[in-house]
Amino acid sequence: MNTQSPWLDDDQQDLWQALLTVVIALPAALDRQLQREAGISNFEYGVLAQLSMTDEATMRLSDLARVCDSTQPRLSKVMDRFETRDWVTRRPDPGDGRYTLATLTDTGRHKLVESAPDHVAQVKRLVFDPLSAAQRRHLQTALTRIAATVRRELEGG
Numbered sequence: 829m830n831t832q833s834p835w836l837d838d839d840q841q842d843l844w845q846a847l848l849t850v851v852i853a854l855p856a857a858l859d860r861q862l863q864r865e866a867g868i869s870n871f872e873y874g875v876l877a878q879l880s881m882t883d884e885a886t887m888r889l890s891d892l893a894r895v896c897d898s899t900q901p902r903l904s905k906v907m908d909r910f911e912t913r914d915w916v917t918r919r920p921d922p923g924d925g926r927y928t929l930a931t932l933t934d935t936g937r938h939k940l941v942e943s944a945p946d947h948v949a950q951v952k953r954l955v956f957d958p959l960s961a962a963q964r965r966h967l968q969t970a971l972t973r974i975a976a977t978v979r980r981e982l983e984g985g
Contacts, residue, residue, distance in 0.1 A: 854954060861950045866943035871896070873947060875906055876915065876932065876940040885932035888921060892930060915939055 858870040910916040915936030921927035
């Protein structure tokens with residue numbers, strides 16, 4: 829029999845509400861800025877950024893979906909839009925034809941580079957500027973642990 833309260837205590841509730849605000853409102857604020865300034869969503873920016881940080885700006889779509897915390901269908905729709913805009917190309921993986929590779933084009937890299945300054949300024953203003961260096965280190969430690977726990981849960985472990 830579980831004798832613990834089914835409710836959060838006051839400190840837990842305060843932390844949970846602050847985390848919900850960050851998890852829900854931060855992406856909305858980043859989306860709003862990117863839509864206004866660059867005509868793309870925060871998710872789309874993240875996909876372009878992930879591709880740009882890889883060797884030869886190329887990744888398997890399955891790996892890209894994983895690192896972007898996306899489903900395959902959602903990423904596929906974004907890839908369709910990106911191909912139409914000439915931001916990416918897709919081709920079968922020559923090492924294993926069961927996979928598809930996405931490669932960032934020069935046009936896609938230009939879109940990312942053009943979008944980055946305002947986006948980075950917004951991230952700094954909303955996330956980093958309110959915190960001291962020590963607070964950033966503590967937040968990094970805490971969020972890394974939470975993220976690992978959540979990923980294990982999603983992987984069925």
